[in-house]
Amino acid sequence: MSETTFAEIMNDAGNVTTRVQTALTVNGRVRQLDLDPRTSLLDALREYLHLTGTKKGCDHGQCGACTVLINGRRINACLTLAVMHEGDEIVTIEGLGSPNALHPMQAAFVDHDAFQCGYCTAGQICSAIGMLAEAKAGWPSHATADVTAPSTALTDAEIRERMSGNICRCAAYPNIVAAIRKVAEVGER
Ligand code: FES
Numbered sequence: 001m002s003e004t005t006f007a008e009i010m011n012d013a014g015n016v017t018t019r020v021q022t023a024l025t026v027n028g029r030v031r032q033l034d035l036d037p038r039t040s041l042l043d044a045l046r047e048y049l050h051l052t053g054t055k056k057g058c059d060h061g062q063c064g065a066c067t068v069l070i071n072g073r074r075i076n077a078c079l080t081l082a083v084m085h086e087g088d089e090i091v092t093i094e095g096l097g098s099p100n101a102l103h104p105m106q107a108a109f110v111d112h113d114a115f116q117c118g119y120c121t122a123g124q125i126c127s128a129i130g131m132l133a134e135a136k137a138g139w140p141s142h143a144t145a146d147v148t149a150p151s152t153a154l155t156d157a158e159i160r161e162r163m164s165g166n167i168c169r170c171a172a173y174p175n176i177v178a179a180i181r182k183v184a185e186v187g188e189r
Pocket residue numbers: 055056057058059060061062063064065066067076077078079
Protein backbone atom coordinates (compact mmCIF):
# COMPACT_ATOMS: atom_id res chain seq x y z
CA MET A 1 0.00 0.00 0.00
CA SER A 2 1.46 3.37 -0.93
CA GLU A 3 1.74 6.23 1.52
CA THR A 4 -0.89 8.27 -0.32
CA THR A 5 -3.37 5.42 -0.43
CA PHE A 6 -2.94 4.67 3.26
CA ALA A 7 -3.52 8.32 4.13
CA GLU A 8 -6.56 8.45 1.88
CA ILE A 9 -8.05 5.44 3.60
CA MET A 10 -7.57 7.08 6.94
CA ASN A 11 -9.24 10.23 5.63
CA ASP A 12 -12.18 8.29 4.19
CA ALA A 13 -12.74 6.82 7.63
CA GLY A 14 -12.86 10.35 9.08
CA ASN A 15 -10.02 9.68 11.48
CA VAL A 16 -7.35 12.09 10.25
CA THR A 17 -7.60 15.70 11.19
CA THR A 18 -3.95 16.76 11.52
CA ARG A 19 -0.68 15.86 9.83
CA VAL A 20 2.79 16.15 11.34
CA GLN A 21 6.11 16.38 9.51
CA THR A 22 8.46 13.91 11.17
CA ALA A 23 12.06 12.93 10.45
CA LEU A 24 12.92 9.41 11.56
CA THR A 25 16.42 7.96 11.48
CA VAL A 26 15.96 4.34 10.48
CA ASN A 27 18.90 2.03 9.87
CA GLY A 28 21.21 5.03 9.60
CA ARG A 29 19.11 6.90 7.05
CA VAL A 30 16.98 9.98 7.76
CA ARG A 31 13.46 9.56 6.39
CA GLN A 32 10.99 12.45 6.12
CA LEU A 33 7.40 11.49 6.81
CA ASP A 34 4.05 13.24 6.75
CA LEU A 35 2.08 11.42 9.44
CA ASP A 36 -1.11 11.40 11.38
CA PRO A 37 0.35 11.99 14.88
CA ARG A 38 -1.46 8.88 16.10
CA THR A 39 0.55 6.62 13.76
CA SER A 40 2.40 3.94 15.66
CA LEU A 41 6.07 3.41 14.95
CA LEU A 42 5.14 -0.04 13.65
CA ASP A 43 2.73 1.37 11.07
CA ALA A 44 5.23 4.09 10.10
CA LEU A 45 7.88 1.45 9.44
CA ARG A 46 5.63 -0.97 7.56
CA GLU A 47 3.07 1.20 5.78
CA TYR A 48 5.10 4.35 5.07
CA LEU A 49 8.71 3.16 4.85
CA HIS A 50 7.82 -0.33 3.56
CA LEU A 51 10.22 -1.98 6.00
CA THR A 52 8.03 -5.05 6.31
CA GLY A 53 10.58 -7.21 8.11
CA THR A 54 9.08 -5.87 11.33
CA LYS A 55 5.85 -7.79 11.84
CA LYS A 56 2.46 -6.96 13.32
CA GLY A 57 1.10 -9.79 15.39
CA CYS A 58 -1.24 -8.54 18.11
CA ASP A 59 -0.83 -4.73 17.82
CA HIS A 60 -1.30 -4.70 21.60
CA GLY A 61 2.16 -5.26 23.07
CA GLN A 62 1.59 -8.93 23.78
CA CYS A 63 3.50 -10.91 21.14
CA GLY A 64 6.80 -9.12 20.51
CA ALA A 65 6.66 -9.60 16.72
CA CYS A 66 7.10 -5.84 16.26
CA THR A 67 10.25 -5.51 18.40
CA VAL A 68 12.84 -3.06 17.08
CA LEU A 69 15.85 -1.36 18.65
CA ILE A 70 15.79 2.32 19.57
CA ASN A 71 19.09 3.73 20.74
CA GLY A 72 20.14 0.15 21.38
CA ARG A 73 17.13 -0.74 23.54
CA ARG A 74 14.36 -3.08 22.51
CA ILE A 75 10.85 -1.73 22.23
CA ASN A 76 7.49 -2.88 20.95
CA ALA A 77 6.93 -0.67 17.91
CA CYS A 78 3.16 -1.12 18.15
CA LEU A 79 3.08 0.59 21.53
CA THR A 80 4.92 3.78 20.69
CA LEU A 81 4.08 6.67 18.39
CA ALA A 82 6.38 7.42 15.47
CA VAL A 83 6.38 11.16 16.20
CA MET A 84 7.96 10.48 19.59
CA HIS A 85 11.17 9.25 17.97
CA GLU A 86 12.63 12.16 16.05
CA GLY A 87 16.38 12.11 16.68
CA ASP A 88 16.43 8.52 17.89
CA GLU A 89 18.45 5.80 16.20
CA ILE A 90 15.92 3.21 15.08
CA VAL A 91 17.21 -0.16 13.91
CA THR A 92 14.99 -2.77 12.30
CA ILE A 93 15.86 -6.26 11.14
CA GLU A 94 16.74 -4.78 7.73
CA GLY A 95 19.49 -2.73 9.39
CA LEU A 96 21.17 -5.56 11.27
CA GLY A 97 22.92 -7.37 8.48
CA SER A 98 22.79 -8.26 4.83
CA PRO A 99 22.26 -11.60 3.08
CA ASN A 100 26.02 -11.92 2.56
CA ALA A 101 27.02 -10.56 5.96
CA LEU A 102 24.50 -11.62 8.56
CA HIS A 103 24.52 -10.15 12.04
CA PRO A 104 25.84 -12.83 14.46
CA MET A 105 22.37 -13.21 15.96
CA GLN A 106 20.84 -13.72 12.51
CA ALA A 107 23.53 -16.27 11.67
CA ALA A 108 22.95 -18.10 14.97
CA PHE A 109 19.20 -18.33 14.28
CA VAL A 110 19.99 -19.88 10.89
CA ASP A 111 22.62 -22.24 12.32
CA HIS A 112 20.28 -23.43 15.09
CA ASP A 113 17.17 -23.67 12.91
CA ALA A 114 15.50 -21.27 15.33
CA PHE A 115 12.34 -20.67 13.31
CA GLN A 116 9.67 -22.39 11.29
CA CYS A 117 7.27 -19.91 9.64
CA GLY A 118 9.57 -17.00 10.50
CA TYR A 119 6.80 -14.58 11.43
CA CYS A 120 8.17 -13.93 14.90
CA THR A 121 11.83 -14.10 13.90
CA ALA A 122 12.64 -10.45 13.24
CA GLY A 123 11.19 -9.54 16.62
CA GLN A 124 12.99 -12.41 18.32
CA ILE A 125 16.35 -11.34 16.86
CA CYS A 126 15.96 -7.65 17.70
CA SER A 127 14.74 -8.56 21.18
CA ALA A 128 17.65 -10.96 21.72
CA ILE A 129 20.18 -8.29 20.79
CA GLY A 130 18.54 -5.81 23.16
CA MET A 131 18.33 -8.45 25.86
CA LEU A 132 22.04 -9.27 25.67
CA ALA A 133 22.85 -5.59 26.09
CA GLU A 134 20.58 -5.44 29.15
CA ALA A 135 22.26 -8.50 30.66
CA LYS A 136 25.70 -7.08 29.90
CA ALA A 137 24.71 -3.88 31.70
CA GLY A 138 23.85 -5.96 34.77
CA TRP A 139 20.09 -5.66 34.64
CA PRO A 140 18.48 -8.49 36.65
CA SER A 141 15.40 -10.41 35.54
CA HIS A 142 12.58 -12.15 37.37
CA ALA A 143 14.69 -15.33 37.14
CA THR A 144 17.77 -13.77 38.73
CA ALA A 145 18.50 -15.37 42.09
CA ASP A 146 20.68 -12.53 43.41
CA VAL A 147 19.55 -9.17 42.08
CA THR A 148 22.43 -7.44 43.89
CA ALA A 149 25.08 -9.37 41.95
CA PRO A 150 26.98 -7.18 39.45
CA SER A 151 26.46 -9.72 36.68
CA THR A 152 24.33 -12.76 36.03
CA ALA A 153 25.14 -15.89 34.06
CA LEU A 154 22.80 -16.21 31.10
CA THR A 155 21.41 -19.64 31.87
CA ASP A 156 18.63 -21.07 29.74
CA ALA A 157 16.18 -20.06 32.48
CA GLU A 158 17.48 -16.49 32.34
CA ILE A 159 17.24 -16.41 28.54
CA ARG A 160 13.69 -17.80 28.58
CA GLU A 161 12.55 -15.28 31.18
CA ARG A 162 14.22 -12.34 29.47
CA MET A 163 12.73 -13.37 26.09
CA SER A 164 9.27 -14.12 27.51
CA GLY A 165 7.78 -11.09 25.76
CA ASN A 166 8.42 -12.68 22.36
CA ILE A 167 5.90 -15.34 21.46
CA CYS A 168 6.54 -18.03 18.83
CA ARG A 169 3.39 -19.83 17.76
CA CYS A 170 5.56 -22.43 15.98
CA ALA A 171 7.11 -23.16 19.39
CA ALA A 172 10.69 -22.95 18.16
CA TYR A 173 11.70 -21.97 21.68
CA PRO A 174 14.40 -24.61 22.35
CA ASN A 175 16.26 -23.61 19.20
CA ILE A 176 15.76 -19.90 19.84
CA VAL A 177 17.27 -20.31 23.31
CA ALA A 178 20.17 -22.30 21.84
CA ALA A 179 20.86 -19.60 19.24
CA ILE A 180 20.85 -16.84 21.81
CA ARG A 181 23.00 -18.87 24.20
CA LYS A 182 25.55 -19.36 21.43
CA VAL A 183 25.80 -15.62 20.76
CA ALA A 184 25.97 -14.91 24.49
CA GLU A 185 28.88 -17.33 24.79
CA VAL A 186 30.95 -16.15 21.84
CA GLY A 187 29.94 -12.49 21.78
CA GLU A 188 28.18 -10.51 19.10
CA ARG A 189 31.28 -9.40 17.22
S1 FES B 1 2.50 -6.49 17.35
FE1 FES B 1 3.54 -5.38 18.87
S2 FES B 1 3.68 -6.72 20.56
FE2 FES B 1 2.43 -7.80 19.11
